[in-house]
Amino acid sequence: MINGIINVYKEKGFTSHDVVAKLRGILKQKKIGHTGTLDPDAEGVLPVCLGKATKVCDMLTNHDKIYAAELLLGVETDTQDLSGTVLSQKEVRVEEKELRQIIAGFVGEYEQIPPMYSALKVNGRKLYELARAGIEVERQPRKVMIHSIIIKEIQLPVVKMEVHCSKGTYIRTLCHDIGQKAGCCGCMQKLIRTQVGIFGYQKSRRLEEIQQLADQGRLSEIIVPVDSLFSKYPAVHTRENCNKQAYNGNPLAPEQCIEQLTEKEAIRLYDAAGQFIGIYQWKEQHYVPVKIFWETK
Numbered sequence: 379m380i381n382g383i384i385n386v387y388k389e390k391g392f393t394s395h396d397v398v399a400k401l402r403g404i405l406k407q408k409k410i411g412h413t414g415t416l417d418p419d420a421e422g423v424l425p426v427c428l429g430k431a432t433k434v435c436d437m438l439t440n441h442d443k444i445y446a447a448e449l450l451l452g453v454e455t456d457t458q459d460l461s462g463t464v465l466s467q468k469e470v471r472v473e474e475k476e477l478r479q480i481i482a483g484f485v486g487e488y489e490q491i492p493p494m495y496s497a498l499k500v501n502g503r504k505l506y507e508l509a510r511a512g513i514e515v516e517r518q519p520r521k522v523m524i525h526s527i528i529i530k531e532i533q534l535p536v537v538k539m540e541v542h543c544s545k546g547t548y549i550r551t552l553c554h555d556i557g558q559k560a561g562c563c564g565c566m567q568k569l570i571r572t573q574v575g576i577f578g579y580q581k582s583r584r585l586e587e588i589q590q591l592a593d594q595g596r597l598s599e600i601i602v603p604v605d606s607l608f609s610k611y612p613a614v615h616t617r618e619n620c621n622k623q624a625y626n627g628n629p630l631a632p633e634q635c636i637e638q639l640t641e642k643e644a645i646r647l648y649d650a651a652g653q654f655i656g657i658y659q660w661k662e663q664h665y666v667p668v669k670i671f672w673e674t675k
Contacts, residue, residue, distance in 0.1 A: 380407060381428060381431055381601075382429070382431050383601070384602070386424045386426050386582060386584075386588070389585070397424060398412050398426065405592065407429070409428065410427065410428055411435045412435070415497060418461075420570070421569070422570040422582070423577050430604070438574065444542045445541045445569055445572065446568075446570040447568065448536055448538050450535055450565055454554070454564070456509070458551055458566060459553075459565055470560075472560040477560055482527070484524050487524075489520065490555070493548055522547040524547070525544070549566060549569055604671055608657055611657065612643070612645055613645070616630065617634055617636055620635075627656075630658070645665060656671050
């Protein structure tokens, strides 16, 4: 079984589930999970976890993300992007200077109402299922964080921008909200996710490329090991006679480790031979497990 993460470039037209299904066929293994959905019309970075790396799917989902987005002013759709039905069209009269100020006003924390066409659930049903049935329900606003919006180009009615945001942010909805503030409505015309945590689009691979590498026996070239996600934590190795305790997820005293850290914090724990075990946190004079990736062989 392959363990690690592949930085997949999801192409337009595929769902995130499509990517996982195709990778199961390419890699000949079932234990695969993606790290947060991308709309079928969107493209870009989709880290996919393999084997025991599926334990970090939730952690990667929580990472900040960066998008290259195109906002089309003057058009409102039911999906908040161009895949939907046009609900209204308005003349774009906003001046560029005012538009820049409006966009800048969204930087920071703001309450965003999730779109009806989303995978969020209300009373056990996904919102997009209700939307397709012609049912609209009230959605509670959720706090999201927009760290930055860099305007790349304004050629009205189109605005190209780079958005750095927290998890749970809908760029479609951000485009819609900017349009509302500008008094002319708006929707998302194009979206590319360029960064998820440490994974950037420059090193992402399309499914076709992954298939070619698999056929050539070169998959190891693009498998990112799990421990690389935690490179900000110092590496600590157990003493050889303490390996078994670490494998079993037991707390470890500092003297059971080779490296003696002055700062007690989260660590990457390895056995004496350098095999990654998991992430440990300092608590009550011991290192205690946060997440164990070791599996008995």
